Amino acid sequence: MSDRQRSLLPATALAVAALLMLGSCAEEAGTGVPRQGSSAGVTTTSAHLLKTPNTRLQPGTRSTSDEADLPQPPPVPLTAALQSPRTPYATLRTEIRIHFEGALNLLTVRHFGIEPEVNGRLDWADPQTLRFQPERLAFDTTYTVNVSVVGHSVWSWQFTTIKPITITIDDCASTGGELQNVLQVLAQRHITAIMFPTGICQRKFAWLVPAMLAAGHRVCNHTYSHPRLTQLSDLQIANEIRGGVHAGCDLFRPPWGDWDGPGGRVDRIAASQGYHVFMWDVDTFDWAGASTQEILDRIYGRGGVILLHFHGRNTVDALRRVDLQTG
Numbered sequence: 001m002s003d004r005q006r007s008l009l010p011a012t013a014l015a016v017a018a019l020l021m022l023g024s025c026a027e028e029a030g031t032g033v034p035r036q037g038s039s040a041g042v043t044t045t046s047a048h049l050l051k052t053p054n055t056r057l058q059p060g061t062r063s064t065s066d067e068a069d070l071p072q073p074p075p076v077p078l079t080a081a082l083q084s085p086r087t088p089y090a091t092l093r094t095e096i097r098i099h100f101e102g103a104l105n106l107l108t109v110r111h112f113g114i115e116p117e118v119n120g121r122l123d124w125a126d127p128q129t130l131r132f133q134p135e136r137l138a139f140d141t142t143y144t145v146n147v148s149v150v151g152h153s154v155w156s157w158q159f160t161t162i163k164p165i166t167i168t169i170d171d172c173a174s175t176g177g178e179l180q181n182v183l184q185v186l187a188q189r190h191i192t193a194i195m196f197p198t199g200i201c202q203r204k205f206a207w208l209v210p211a212m213l214a215a216g217h218r219v220c221n222h223t224y225s226h227p228r229l230t231q232l233s234d235l236q237i238a239n240e241i242r243g244g245v246h247a248g249c250d251l252f253r254p255p256w257g258d259w260d261g262p263g264g265r266v267d268r269i270a271a272s273q274g275y276h277v278f279m280w281d282v283d284t285f286d287w288a289g290a291s292t293q294e295i296l297d298r299i300y301g302r303g304g305v306i307l308l309h310f311h312g313r314n315t316v317d318a319l320r321r322v323d324l325q326t327g
């Protein structure tokens with residue numbers, strides 16, 4: 001089969017027999033009746049054969065072509081490990097790689113399945129590594145991968161994809177030009193964000209909040225002067241929120257993430273002015289000078305609500321490169 005012919009197998013046809021061919025040296029791996037796929041409804045009638053390219057006997061693996069009269073060795077234990085994704089939160093185009101160790105002289109995959117179903121391409125990345133390249137996984141979904149091999153166990157793994165990515169950008173910058181750079185790259189990338197400029201920033205750059213709103217961003221409250229609220233009195237907290245930006249958004253983000261939790265003073269005082277505290281899932285550390293790649297790695301590491309800053313050294317570059325759909 002050519003690569004074209006075997007590309008994009010629908011998940012329903014992913015009951016596959018994948019043969020590792022060894023010229024004429026193949027032997028039956030395992031003994032007894034091959035197990036049926038563990039999943040109900042799995043059929044092998046539409047099985048696809050996957051020939052492994054460039055397969056060779058591994059050093060130390062015996063050839064069997066001249067061993068017909070010799071006692072067969074016991075089946076070599078076969079292990080399988082999920083090599084990719086490695087992290088608890090997979091991105092949407094994560095390749096699924098299953099690495100086999102052991103009975104390498106014949107490996108017949110009876111079934112590969114992924115639930116919920118996903119279209120994709122199944123092949124061998126190398127003679128020991130089965131690879132599934134999904135067209136696109138869904139956000140925030142737990143997938144179960146099942147593989148069974150003739151004469152061996154059924155293996156099963158789970159992983160979860162990242163949450164949808166929401167960009168939030170806080171504070172202010174030293175110059176109007178830096179602020180404009182951020183808005184410009186967001187416009188170029190068609191990214192809308194949740195903005196948390198301070199009240200001081202709004203006063204210093206009078207054009208900023210109207211420009212953000214005109215570009216379709218939500219513009220929310222991050223206090224007037226960016227203090228640590230838990231160190232202030234109730235009245236001071238109320239005044240800080242009152243002096244912050246009010247632009248039709250009911251989200252309030254405490255500076256430094258400094259608050260005393262749900263139902264605490266900050267939460268209650270914010271609520272009294274109509275605000276809900278809105279934190280983040282991922283601190284990119286752009287404020288501390290993180291590199292573009294470090295920022296992107298942190299974003300793709302989990303997804304969800306992403307904390308960025310107008311004054312981050314590499315924030316604009318990260319926004320220029322970030323892929324909100326896939327990672």
Ligand SMILES: [Zn+2]
Pocket residue numbers: 170171222226255256
């Ligand atoms: Zn801040």
